Amino acid sequence: MAKSDVKVLGAWPSPFVMRARIALNIKSVDYEFLEETLGSKSELLLKSNPIHKKIPVLIHQDKPVCESLIIVHYVDEVWSSGPSILPSDPYDRAVARFWAAYLDEKWFPSMRGMASAQGEEAKKAAVDQFVEGLNLMEDAYVKLSKGKPFFGGDKIGYLDIAFGCFLAWLRVTEKTSGMKLLDEARTPHLAKWAVSFCADPAVKDVMPETEKLAEFAKLLAKFKPAPPK
């Protein structure tokens, strides 16, 4: 397929953009990565995602697909001859989708909440939600991986992508808060899984280095004093 057939509008720090890129990498699909500049939105972005004006956007044969998890589904379904991203069994798919939605609706906001929460109580609530989430994911990993290295089994799959994309920001949060969040003592399986995930060929070139992301986080804090959405 011609490279210009597939474009991803995004930015290297975004975990959601990473999901789209990992999915395409799993399928060995060549794509053009069009990076948005911090602080402005390109014409193409505004045209392709007029409703939310957010990244990532996948543009395939001039048709835009928005929302990272919807993009991952789309990539899995279009390039169906490549390695599968979603599990094949409907129940396993439902469980993976459930946890991906949980991560987006509850867990990731709590990670952001830890940095932006005002006051001790709010901060503690965010930390508690975050730690509870990790414990839930540890249990989910044990159940779903069935002794294999990933949530998806032998290879990385939907839930690995949905969760693993947050690892760089998790490490930055550990750095800035001084807290050990992904703790081998508390969640030994996740700690091991994180290493395997980051080393995966589909992941390692799109996972930001912690230092670089930490610098970006400082820049972001100056640029947007209010907590980003």
Place this chain on the structure above:
Amino acid sequence: MAEEVKLLKTWSSLFGLRIVWALKLKGIQFDSIDEDLTNKSPLLLQYNPVYKKVPVLVHNGKSISESLVIIEYIDETWKQNPLLSQDPYEKAMARFWAKFGDDKVLSSIWSVFINQGKEQEEALQVAMENLKLLEENLKGKKFFGGEKIGFLDLALGWLANLICVLEELSDIKIIDKERFPLLLGWMQEFSQAPLINESWPPREKLLTKFQIMRENQSL
């Protein structure tokens, strides 16, 4: 193998209603259990320990939560009368708009309902913009799914019933004929469709429930 399908919901749950419709459209026999959310059953706590919310589908002892996840599970498990297109792009669009409905439309309409004065006017503007997008989606179609009811119709189906209830209680017309002829047309077609029409919660009970919710919001 004898299938055992149970649905945990409440009598008024909009999200539970989606699952009732999906199961009925597929012709699946199921047991319905109406929960009292002020006194959650051990079954609910067992089957949805993370959120402790309805709806929950239990199929041969395995539980699935989150209504849109449940609908996709139903569509993938029982292949008759498909709810989602086979085309990946059409699927992506249906999923996108369903998420838009839950994330934006529902909350914007709720804002109109619970606010007064200037805040209500502003909320109305936002709701109208969101509804305009749905109106555009219906161009040339009888249902969001095309000729037949599909995934997106079930995801947005709450509009077809709840809007009238909220409009009556707040005395504001949100979906008017001039601005939203297609949406109004769809609301009628959908709410009167077989299997859909027999499942609506009792209107008087809904009016009472939402009136109370509205009063509690302004306390």
